[in-house]
Amino acid sequence: MDSVEGARVVVTGGGGGIGAALARGFAARGARVAVNDLDAGKAAAVAAEIGGVAVPGDAAATVADARDALGGRVDVYCANAGVGTGGDPMTDDDAWQHAWDVNVMAHVRACRALLPAWLERGEGRFVATVSAAGLLTMLGAAPYSVTKHGALAFAEWLSLTYRHRGLRVHAICPQGVRTDMLAASGEAGRLMLAPDAIEPGAVADALFTAMAEDRFLVLPHPEAGRFAQARAADPDRWLDTMNHYQRKLETREGAAQ
Numbered sequence: 001m002d003s004v005e006g007a008r009v010v011v012t013g014g015g016g017g018i019g020a021a022l023a024r025g026f027a028a029r030g031a032r033v034a035v036n037d038l039d040a041g042k043a044a045a046v047a048a049e050i051g052g053v054a055v056p057g058d059a060a061a062t063v064a065d066a067r068d069a070l071g072g073r074v075d076v077y078c079a080n081a082g083v084g085t086g087g088d089p090m091t092d093d094d095a096w097q098h099a100w101d102v103n104v105m106a107h108v109r110a111c112r113a114l115l116p117a118w119l120e121r122g123e124g125r126f127v128a129t130v131s132a133a134g135l136l137t138m139l140g141a142a143p144y145s146v147t148k149h150g151a152l153a154f155a156e157w158l159s160l161t162y163r164h165r166g167l168r169v170h171a172i173c174p175q176g177v178r179t180d181m182l183a184a185s186g187e188a189g190r191l192m193l194a195p196d197a198i199e200p201g202a203v204a205d206a207l208f209t210a211m212a213e214d215r216f217l218v219l220p221h222p223e224a225g226r227f228a229q230a231r232a233a234d235p236d237r238w239l240d241t242m243n244h245y246q247r248k249l250e251t252r253e254g255a256a257q
């Protein structure tokens with residue numbers, strides 16, 4: 001299944017933003033795409049545009065319906081749906097749990113449903129839309145940062161455990177991307193993400209390049225890789241730098257009030 005032509009692909013959260021761009025990219029390369037989204041209208045609109053099928057509902061429970069809609073088989077699963085939950089330790093448990101369920105457990109639950117057939121066939125491709133926040137962090141958004149680290153850890157674990165059995169895994173880790181989520185990210189998003197934000201189509205292009213190169217880590221913003229190296233090389237220096245931006249954010253938020 002090296003080629004995308006004819007592949008059966010699921011994209012969760014495919015009704016808008018990065019997911020819609022992934023769905024369009026796969027369809028343009030000849031794949032049959034099942035578009036999932038919590039918002040049934042958005043899923044239907046993207047599916048109609050690309051000649052795919054809509055599979056509305058929660059991403060965590062979408063594999064069986066998507067597999068049926070695709071004729072009994074899934075070749076590529078894009079675990080893309082995510083929530084940009086902001087907050088800190090005072091944020092209530094329900095918000096932390098929601099971020100954990102959508103950003104991490106939906107990936108785990110999908111794999112539970114996908115892996116038996118993939119391992120039997122000796123092929124399958126799992127694409128996780130993580131975030132540069134999974135490599136680094138996001139100011140003002142502890143639930144998002146922690147759960148995106150979890151999503152990256154899970155993708156790494158999948159890849160190292162099953163790569164000799166034909167499973168290919170990609171973790172997409174963009175910084176800012178011009179979507180509804182970025183628009184809702186407030187002052188922290190305007191400070192950290194908006195200046196270098198890219199279009200969703202550029203994220204999809206980066207995935208297809210990584211697939212062609214058989215590469216796990218997809219960095220639509222190459223500088224995220226350099227920041228990750230700096231963080232690993234000198235954690236305290238990196239924390240000082242991020243704290244500098246935190247203080248800048250507090251000043252801007254104070255001025256905006």
Ligand SMILES: NC(=O)c1ccc[n+]([C@@H]2O[C@H](COP(=O)([O-])OP(=O)(O)OC[C@H]3O[C@@H](n4cnc5c(N)ncnc54)[C@H](O)[C@@H]3O)[C@@H](O)[C@H]2O)c1
Pocket residue numbers: 012013014015016017018019036037038039042057058059060080081082083084102129130131132173174175176177178179180181182193
């Ligand atoms: N926009 C950015 O700057 C950015 C940067 C890095 C990573 N990401 C990640 O990219 C992914 C897509 O985000 P986006 O920016 O395109 O956001 P978006 O808000 O434009 O789109 C997200 C879509 O997911 C759907 N959705 C939300 N929860 C769902 C659920 N439980 N089940 C099914 N669908 C659900 C929404 O209805 C929406 O259509 C997310 O995982 C996000 O964390 C975004």
